[in-house]
Amino acid sequence: MAHTTRTPAPARTPAPARTPAPIRPPGRLTWPSTDGHRRGSTASRLIEEWGALAERPSTLRRVNAWGVPGGPVAHLDEVLVRAGFGTHARDSDGDRVLWALVRRASHDELAARIVLQRILPPLLAIARRRGRIVAGGMPAAFDDVVAAAWRVIREYPWHRRRAKVAANLVRDSEYVAFVRDARRPLVAVALEPAAAARLAAPAAEPDAGIVLARLISEGGRSGLGAEHLDVLRALARGEEIATIAARLGISCRTARSRRARAISELRARTRCAG
Numbered sequence: 231m232a233h234t235t236r237t238p239a240p241a242r243t244p245a246p247a248r249t250p251a252p253i254r255p256p257g258r259l260t261w262p263s264t265d266g267h268r269r270g271s272t273a274s275r276l277i278e279e280w281g282a283l284a285e286r287p288s289t290l291r292r293v294n295a296w297g298v299p300g301g302p303v304a305h306l307d308e309v310l311v312r313a314g315f316g317t318h319a320r321d322s323d324g325d326r327v328l329w330a331l332v333r334r335a336s337h338d339e340l341a342a343r344i345v346l347q348r349i350l351p352p353l354l355a356i357a358r359r360r361g362r363i364v365a366g367g368m369p370a371a372f373d374d375v376v377a378a379a380w381r382v383i384r385e386y387p388w389h390r391r392r393a394k395v396a397a398n399l400v401r402d403s404e405y406v407a408f409v410r411d412a413r414r415p416l417v418a419v420a421l422e423p424a425a426a427a428r429l430a431a432p433a434a435e436p437d438a439g440i441v442l443a444r445l446i447s448e449g450g451r452s453g454l455g456a457e458h459l460d461v462l463r464a465l466a467r468g469e470e471i472a473t474i475a476a477r478l479g480i481s482c483r484t485a486r487s488r489r490a491r492a493i494s495e496l497r498a499r500t501r502c503a504g
Contacts, residue, residue: 258305258307259307259310259311259315259316261277261280261350261351262350262351262354262355271369271372272369272372272373272376272463273354273357273369273372276346276347276350276376277350280306280347283306283343284305284306284307285304285305285306289306289340290303290304290305290306292340293306293309293340293344296334296341298312298327298330299312299323299326299327299330300312300327306344306347309327309331309344310344310347310348312324312327313327313328313331313344313345313348314327314328314348314396315348324396325392325393325394325395325396328345328348328395328396329388329392329395331344331345331348332345332383332386332388332395332399333388335383335384335386336384336385336386336388339468339469339470339473342380342383342384342468345383345399346376346379346380346383348396349379349396349399349400349403352396352400353372353375353376353379353400353403354372356371356375356400356403356404356407357369357371357372357375358371360374360375360404360407360408364408365447365451366447366448366450366451369447369450370447370450370451371408373446373447373463373466374407374408374447375403375404375407375408376466376467377407377466377467378403378404378406378407379399379400379403379407380466380467380468381406381468382399382402382403382406383399384468386398386399386402445496446459446462446463446466446496449462449495449496454492454495454496455495457488457492458488458491458492458495458496459492460478461474461485461488461489461492462492462493462496464477465489471485471486471489472485474489
């Protein structure tokens with residue numbers, strides 16, 4: 231019987247090690263439509279500004295130094311999610327993170343800006359609803375509620391209101407912007423830093439920022455230039471002159487000059503008493 235010689239099977243080449251798939255960054259948040267707002271409006275600018283701020287290395291270093299629960303973040307959207315963005319209203323973990331941000335916001339503008347972005351969707355919803363009855367429509371209503379929200383965030387009594395923080399911020403902002411102020415006569419302010427101290431109103435806390443937002447809306451309707459409106463809206467949000475100068479890429483001296491011209495023009499158009 232003939233013997234057949236088997237050819238040995240070639241040695242198997244070991245499969246190359248599989249390279250682990252890169253970790254994909256979490257999906258970025260989707261912001262509500264700003265339909266009803268003209269291009270360059272406060273709502274559009276806040277969303278565009280957030281896109282740049284949220285991944286700026288210097289900003290991320292500052293935020294990560296705060297020790298936000300959950301570890302370091304690579305994008306500020308992650309902070310918003312941890313603070314309860316898009317989650318159930320009774321999300322206690324998100325509420326605790328948001329409370330910590332609000333506590334810091336009393337002395338930190340960046341924290342306040344993050345909190346403002348966290349409650350932006352309900353503020354837009356308020357503007358849509360109130361815009362049906364507010365002179366100037368949705369854009370004017372949004373300017374009013376954002377100016378109110380900034381003050382509410384910076385002055386939030388975090389030491390005694392630890393629960394339902396997002397709901398409290400939104401409710402307080404609408405009340406300050408559209409309810410409380412309607413119960414007293416508007417007082418024209420001079421729009422200088424000392425104006426709040428001179429504001430003649432029955433309430434204990436000053437409303438200069440809210441009045442300013444209303445005057446800005448009136449100035450915009452009367453044709454006040456976009457450059458002036460940009461500076462005045464920054465003032466209404468509580469931005470310091472150095473912050474405004476850095477954002478616009480100009481010197482503090484130029485920013486002060488631009489602020490003075492904007493105030494002068496607004497006074498002329500709204501006949502605001504100095």
